[in-house]
Amino acid sequence: GxxxxxxxxxxxxxxxxxxxxxxxxxxxxxxxxxxxxxxxxxxxxxxxxxxxxxxxxxxxxxxxxxxxxxxxxxxxxxxxxxxxxxxxxxxxxxxxxxxxxxxxxxxxxxxxxxxxxxxxxxxxxxxxxxxxxxxxxxxxxxxxxxxxxxxxxxxxxxxxxxxxxxxxxxxxxxxxxxxxxxxxxxxxxxxxxxxxxxxxxxxxxxxxxxxxxxxxxxxxxxxxxxxxxxxxxxxxxxxxxxxxxxxxDVVIERYLWHARRILAALADCSVATLGAVGVQVPKPEGGFYLFLDFSSLRERLERRGIRTSAKLCQSLLDEAGVAMLPGSSFARPANELTARLSYVDFDGARALSASETIPLDEPLPADFCEHNCDRVLDGMRRIAAWAQREAPTA
Known part of the structure; x- marks a missing residue:
């Protein structure tokens, strides 16, 4: 889900x-x-x-x-x-x-x-x-x-x-x-x-x-x-x-510690990828959601017929294969180009096992997410590429 x-x-x-x-x-x-x-x-x-x-x-x-x-x-x-x-x-x-x-x-x-x-x-x-x-x-x-x-x-x-x-x-x-x-x-x-x-x-x-x-x-x-x-x-x-x-107990505390650092690392990678193309995303502080704001790209998106968050998400699903929920589902105005993305499409058990091999006092390596959360990063790259497209010429 x-x-x-x-x-x-x-x-x-x-x-x-x-x-x-x-x-x-x-x-x-x-x-x-x-x-x-x-x-x-x-x-x-x-x-x-x-x-x-x-x-x-x-x-x-x-x-x-x-x-x-x-x-x-x-x-x-x-x-x-x-x-x-x-x-x-x-x-x-x-x-x-x-x-x-x-x-x-x-x-x-x-x-x-x-x-x-x-x-x-x-x-x-x-x-x-x-x-x-x-x-x-x-x-x-x-x-x-x-x-x-x-x-x-x-x-x-x-x-x-x-x-x-x-x-x-x-x-x-x-x-x-x-x-x-x-x-x-x-x-x-x-x-x-x-x-x-x-x-x-x-x-x-x-x-x-x-x-x-x-x-x-x-x-x-x-x-x-x-x-x-x-x-x-x-x-x-x-x-x-x-x-x-x-x-x-100690076992659950360690479980939570590893889950937190995996989610934090994945958030950092995601925000960097999206921010590089002008999508405004505040860095999340907890959980596993991003709230994307495409307003800085509104002019380009309107040329492609995208004027609502519902249309934004439908286009992303149809053209980039990424599923998000529109901001209008979260009590935002329909014409505000916002959307929620859940960065959960990875094998959590595998990621936990990989994190457990890295000492608690060391950061996750730079390629950790690429190796253990690759589907999420692929989704971020798809969104970034989609956001840079121009409207087709007549």
Whole structure:
């Protein structure tokens, strides 16, 4: 899939699932108690946030948890633009009003305290219940927020009593291992979302987690009531295996270290190739996405009949054989020539094995990606060549 980790599930976690396969009983709707305690400890350790097992809920993917959160929370949904493709459809299905907070290449596709305040001023109701969904490292941009930026957003959220759902599903794939949760600076109003899909390579296992602060225990309990009438509980063997993933022992820490440096190296190569032909791509800081901006090539592309992001992506697929999603899928204007590219088309197991032969204190060799991620680099070269084409003469 276009958003699926290229890396295999760590062997120790797979083995834990094999051992747990006979587990067949329904589990508590909030999740296996031992798993919830392990998740709470994971977030206390890695994110420095207050977390207790009573305020953790486990669901069949964080996507499902986001949906039932919007069912339980009666208020407006605030979304940065660009944002992940499912946020807006979910709010529409449930019938919640959503408001987009704009960003731009100049702001590194991130919202600012000023843009958040401006959106609230436009609505002109300071006391209206609001939920801000903040995803970082971001899908689709791969960009993250600095500690100061998070503090500033936390201050605005606190002032206007905005609940923040911090979607940190890519947090453990921050390329430098420096992910910071906004929950550190706004502990009373932040729900931290994570799961196994991205950093553990287990998208098909469908296990997501929410960690609530004590002040929002009522919302956690409301979600549990909805969950009990919908999915009941998450697959039992998966929950038992997830305990081993969230314990993050030395083996998993090494797995993450190698995954991060592979993704960082591949991002560097990709950004250099695309930037050389005028495609503007901020260097991603986490995850495995690039957000491409072709606006500097607009005149050339318009001569080829390309005026929307949808047409841009269709032409790239037809003429270069590269699949991307248009910026319009991520709440960007249709005529903005942006697109998201997932750089995951490589054998993650092979790349991990190759990285493990190189000492941790040494950088990956210059030709590492060429040997282990060649399909991705070929795709980047195809995009670059396509971008340089001129319109055919009459």
């Amino acid at each position: 276009l958003g699926q980790s290229p890396f295999p599930v760590p062997h120790s976690v797979v083995e834990a699932l094999r051992v747990a396969a006979p587990e067949k009983d329904y589990l508590p709707v909030k999740g296996l108690p031992a798993l919830r305690e392990t998740i709470a400890e994971f977030h206390r350790k890695t994110d420095k946030v207050e977390a207790t097992s009573d305020n953790v809920i486990v669901g069949p993917g964080s996507k499902e948890l986001m949906f039932i959160l919007q069912v339980a929370f009666y208020g407006e949904i605030l979304l940065p633009s660009p944002c992940w493709v499912s946020y807006i459809p979910q709010s529409r299905i449930i019938g919640r009003n959503h408001h987009l907070i704009d960003s731009s290449l100049e702001t590194q596709w991130k919202i600012t305290p000023e843009s958040l305040r401006a959106m609230i001023a436009d609505v002109n109701d300071d006391d209206r219940p609001r939920l801000l969904i903040l995803n970082y490292p971001s899908n689709p941009t791969g960009l993250s927020y600095t500690e100061q930026e998070l503090k500033d957003l936390a201050d605005v959220s606190r002032k206007y009593r905005i609940i923040v759902l911090s979607d940190e599903i890519y947090g453990q794939l921050h390329h430098e291992g420096n992910h910071v949760s906004i929950g550190r600076f706004y502990p009373e109003g932040t729900i931290v979302s994570s799961g196994l899909s991205k950093w553990c390579g287990a998208g098909g296992w469908r296990l997501g987690t929410f960690v609530f602060p004590p002040d929002l225990r009522w919302l956690c309990d409301a979600m549990a009531a909805i969950a009990s009438e919908t999915y009941t509980s998450v697959c039992a063997p998966i929950q038992y295996a997830a305990i081993h993933a969230f314990r993050t």
